[in-house]
Amino acid sequence: MPRALHLAARPAGTPKDSDFETRERAAAPLEDGQFRVAVKFLSIDPAMRVWMSEAKSYWPPVPLGDVMRAQGIGEITESKNPKFPVGQWVSAMTGVQDEYVGDGKGAHVFDAKRLPHPGWALSVFGATGMTAYFGLTDIGQAKAGEVLVVSAAAGAVGSSAVQIGKALGMKTVVGIAGGPDKCKFITDTLGADAAIDYKNDDVGKALKEHCPDGIDVYFDNVGGDILDEVLKRLRLKARIVLCGGISQYNAEGATRGPANYLSMISSRARMEGFVIIDYMHRAEEAIAAMAPWAAAGKLKGKLDVVDGLDNFPAALRRVYSGANFGKQLVKLT
Ligand SMILES: NC(=O)c1ccc[n+]([C@@H]2O[C@H](COP(=O)([O-])OP(=O)(O)OC[C@H]3O[C@@H](n4cnc5c(N)ncnc54)[C@H](OP(=O)(O)O)[C@@H]3O)[C@@H](O)[C@H]2O)c1
Numbered sequence: 001m002p003r004a005l006h007l008a009a010r011p012a013g014t015p016k017d018s019d020f021e022t023r024e025r026a027a028a029p030l031e032d033g034q035f036r037v038a039v040k041f042l043s044i045d046p047a048m049r050v051w052m053s054e055a056k057s058y059w060p061p062v063p064l065g066d067v068m069r070a071q072g073i074g075e076i077t078e079s080k081n082p083k084f085p086v087g088q089w090v091s092a093m094t095g096v097q098d099e100y101v102g103d104g105k106g107a108h109v110f111d112a113k114r115l116p117h118p119g120w121a122l123s124v125f126g127a128t129g130m131t132a133y134f135g136l137t138d139i140g141q142a143k144a145g146e147v148l149v150v151s152a153a154a155g156a157v158g159s160s161a162v163q164i165g166k167a168l169g170m171k172t173v174v175g176i177a178g179g180p181d182k183c184k185f186i187t188d189t190l191g192a193d194a195a196i197d198y199k200n201d202d203v204g205k206a207l208k209e210h211c212p213d214g215i216d217v218y219f220d221n222v223g224g225d226i227l228d229e230v231l232k233r234l235r236l237k238a239r240i241v242l243c244g245g246i247s248q249y250n251a252e253g254a255t256r257g258p259a260n261y262l263s264m265i266s267s268r269a270r271m272e273g274f275v276i277i278d279y280m281h282r283a284e285e286a287i288a289a290m291a292p293w294a295a296a297g298k299l300k301g302k303l304d305v306v307d308g309l310d311n312f313p314a315a316l317r318r319v320y321s322g323a324n325f326g327k328q329l330v331k332l333t
Helices: 048-052 118-122 127-139 156-167 180-189 203-210 224-231 276-295 309-321
Strands: 003-007 020-024 035-043 072-079 089-092 099-102 108-110 147-150 172-177 194-197 215-220 234-242 270-273 303-307 327-331
Touching: 003 309, 020 309, 035 089, 035 118, 048 309, 072 118, 089 099, 089 118, 118 327, 127 156, 127 215, 127 234, 127 276, 147 156, 156 172, 156 180, 156 215, 156 276, 172 180, 172 203, 180 194, 194 203, 203 224, 215 224, 224 234, 303 309, 309 327
Parallel strands: 147 172, 147 215, 172 194, 215 234, 234 270, 303 327
Antiparallel strands: 003 020, 035 072, 035 099, 035 327, 072 089, 089 108
């Protein structure tokens, strides 16, 4: 019988196992236009914590009792929709469940054999890679010769942002992450010019050392203290790409805003938020740019896979503690 994880409670702080409830249901027969998917991998996204809360966001909160929202990929096992034939891999908002029935809305078929791993459809060539691509090019207006700083740089979005920055010919690309292993990965594997370990280094001092003339583009995944340090070192006409603020997602009180924002006046800087769903109609444009970089070894992906639907809450907690190393996925069997 298909199993699903339902939202049982709105979390206080970091999500707990008891915020979810596993339920089984009988598989319903398909209607015309529908197809059934055996879900193979689920994407873990830091924004899930926001979707679980009552906070106003780009999507409504997941209603209590509903299947937890998630993007997933899997193989079509039964179909009454000719555009979604049996055997095809598909990406959709499947929810946290091992079986998904769709009608094609918001679903995309893809050729898993052409990818290094099917999980690339949820990472490098999926939402996180596209977030990095459009965040840097469209919001950040990143140009060759400029200085780029990326936070959460060993993660899914951040690792793509670092590599895309280098592929675009940016002069200096600095990644910020927690711990020496992630920092080594950022320089040695992703090709950044420098990495800053925010858990052990003085971020302000290190930014001054690696970006002596200031920062043109800051790709912000975390907010908090790191954003404040970057704000002290903006170049004229700098752009801050407001992608995420993971340091604030589990805050139980008010979200902390940037203290040093007045520096944006003198540096004539711009800070702009964006949500990748607004760019999905341009997905082919991003793939056309990124596929040659991947083929040339300039765009690599790292996956971090946790097994089993029941481990979804634990997998979700990994992205807030920094235990994940690469794009966090849950594999369903
Ligand atoms: N705007 C959009 O459309 C969009 C789309 C996708 C993702 N995002 C955002 O992009 C960011 C990264 O998402 P992702 O999926 O790529 O996750 P990820 O980077 O693969 O994983 C999250 C990482 O955040 C870091 N982190 C956690 N707490 C932190 C803290 N307090 N301070 C600094 N770093 C912290 C951890 O790395 P360390 O070990 O380095 O601490 C962790 O590995 C998130 O903020 C997410 O919400 C936005």
